[in-house]
Amino acid sequence: MxxxxxxxxxxxxxxxxxxxxxxxxxxxxxxxxxxxxxxxxxxxxDGSIVEVNGKPVGSSLIGQLFTDDKGNPLPQYFQSRPSAAGNGYDPLSTSASNLGPESIVDTPGDPSLPADSNGYKASLLTLVCSRSKAVGDLDGVDGKRPFCTGDGVGAVLSVIGPRDSTGNVVHPTKVVSVNEPCTTTQRPFLDIYEGVRVECAKFGEDYTVGQIVPVKGAAPDPAVPADAVTASGSGLDPNISPAYADLQIARVAKARGVSADQVRQLVAENTDGRTLGFLGEPRVNVLELNIALDKKYSNKS
Structure with a gap:
């Protein structure tokens, strides 16, 4: 060439x-x-930026936390659904927990290490149980759910003993509440299972040799709705269900010194129906609702 x-x-x-x-x-x-x-x-x-008095306070497309500097929910505001994106609603870490319905056994933490770095990882069941209890305590409703202990962890047993041909334990010799470590001073959520006293879990022991049995218990149908205890797929969902909003009305009204009916009316005004009349579910944008609250009923707490 x-x-x-x-x-x-x-x-x-x-x-x-x-x-x-x-x-x-x-x-x-x-x-x-x-x-x-x-x-x-x-x-x-442009990002659906929401402004108050000319200053941007968030986006109507991205949820955010309404908590104090210690992470405690501010009672005068409606709370968003949980988020698995970073430390909460981080657009740079958008994600789900990737935990499925079979995630019912916690990963225990080393009791000799600090609680924030001991390796403990909650299962999806325990996350749901603990969130439901927290919402119940905050909003004054029964936060109990089936398959949850009264302390807000998954009610799951490892039943150890000889098995039949189908893999089920027929004569338990040892039963352990796998999500309740022995560092607690309380007894396991169940005293006796099929004639065997239930033990609490000990760090370092392998309970996968047993048959994992979730215990439904006698809890009624949950008063806390599903979106209050589960994160969205993106971790950025700015909306909650009308049922979760309704659950929070009494607390917000009390914190702001107004009647529940006044807050309920504002919730109704900020509730959107199904997209195009048939897509999705009715929803309440938490940021827009809280801004409307501040405009109409200034915070008195």
């Missing part, structure tokens, strides 16, 4: 690069930006 031929090939490649740079690097982004400025699309394209 002579020099002139090589030069022509490189010049053709350079021209292709320049053309594609203009089209893909400048023209296409500019076209998309112009489309995004069409009325009806502009708000979403």
């Amino acid at each position: 002579n020099f002139s031929s090589l030069l022509r090939q490189h010049w053709a490649a350079l021209r292709a690069l320049l053309v594609l740079t203009v089209i893909v690097g400048i023209g296409y982004p500019l076209f998309i930006w112009l489309v995004a400025q069409i009325p009806g699309l502009k708000d979403n394209a």
